[in-house]
Structure formats: structure tokens, C-alpha cells
Amino acid sequence: MICDPFPAYVASAFRIKYATEAWERAGASRLRRQVFCQEQGVFARDDRDLIDLSAIPIVAISMLGVGEDEVVGTVRIWQSGPSLWWGGRLAVAGNYRKTGMLGSSLIRLAVCSAHARGCEKFLAYVQSTNAPLFHRLHWQTLDEINLHGRPHHVMEADLAFYPPFATPETGFQTLRKAA
Numbered sequence: 001m002i003c004d005p006f007p008a009y010v011a012s013a014f015r016i017k018y019a020t021e022a023w024e025r026a027g028a029s030r031l032r033r034q035v036f037c038q039e040q041g042v043f044a045r046d047d048r049d050l051i052d053l054s055a056i057p058i059v060a061i062s063m064l065g066v067g068e069d070e071v072v073g074t075v076r077i078w079q080s081g082p083s084l085w086w087g088g089r090l091a092v093a094g095n096y097r098k099t100g101m102l103g104s105s106l107i108r109l110a111v112c113s114a115h116a117r118g119c120e121k122f123l124a125y126v127q128s129t130n131a132p133l134f135h136r137l138h139w140q141t142l143d144e145i146n147l148h149g150r151p152h153h154v155m156e157a158d159l160a161f162y163p164p165f166a167t168p169e170t171g172f173q174t175l176r177k178a179a
Helices: 022-039 094-099 102-116 128-136
Strands: 009-018 056-062 070-079 084-092 121-127 139-147 150-157 172-177
Touching: 009 070, 009 102, 022 056, 022 070, 022 084, 056 102, 070 102, 084 094, 084 102, 094 102, 102 121, 102 128, 102 172, 121 128, 121 139, 128 139, 128 150
Parallel strands: 084 121
Antiparallel strands: 009 056, 009 172, 056 070, 070 084, 121 150, 139 150
């Protein structure tokens, strides 16, 4: 049996980047409403809050090449102190959740880009169902709380696993690995 040193990839490519265009920001807002209002029922009509006034939205854009680019994942980050950053509202479109890397890629750009901007501590409120993913990505649980009527973990990223990334406006491309 011959071992192939190069893993197979399917044609799906995604760009993970800061939302710099109006259509990207609109797509991120639309996806958040879909996930947090319609699917999960966490909020009635809209999940926007005062944090959105200063938060940086990050998007995962599907670049399948068969239609217009589409926002299929998002997260927001914001600075709340001189070296303290937060992430929140991580959302991936339902039909893209099984790709297995969009959420982790969004988390990676969120923490690495904040690290490049002077972050010394990165925190997030994470729904308890998603805590195992964050643990695999080198986060630790600091506390468990109830937020918006749902169990959450207050979590901190281990910045040693997230090197500074200085070009989040262009971001990076990732390919979906074949099964």
C-alpha cells in the first residue's frame, strides 16, 4: 500500500478575515440573527448590543466559485482594557457546520489578531455545548455561569498557542479536508 503524503481536499475554499466590506458586515449580522434568534431562540428579534459599536466582526466566506461569495461563519472581538480582549457570538451556518474547521478557524483568527494588537488575556463566554471544542483549541474554563438563560463557560485562551497575526483584514484561506 502506498501512503499519500498529501491529504485530499475537496474544492470548498473559505477565506477567514475581518469583515471590511459592507456586504460582509451585513452577512455576519444576518447569520447571527439566523443562529441566535431563529435557531436557538436566545434573542427575540436581534442579538445586537452595545458591544457591537466597538467590536470587530470576523467572517468566514465560502468561495465555491459557483455563485456569489457568501458569509457562512462569524465571530466578533473587542478590547475591554489595555491588554484584555473578548470574543463572542461565534456562529456557523447550519449547512457548513460539518466541515469541522470553520469555527476553529474563526477562533484562531480572533485570538491571533488580538494577540498582534497587544492582547495579553483573551476571554469568551462560551455556550456549554461548545466548551469541548474550545478545550481542544487550548482554552481553559475559568467559571461556569448562566447567561441569557443558558449555561455558559467563562473561558480563557492559552496565548502560547495563538501567535500574533498582523494581517487580519486579508486573513487566510483554508480548504475543507475530504473525509
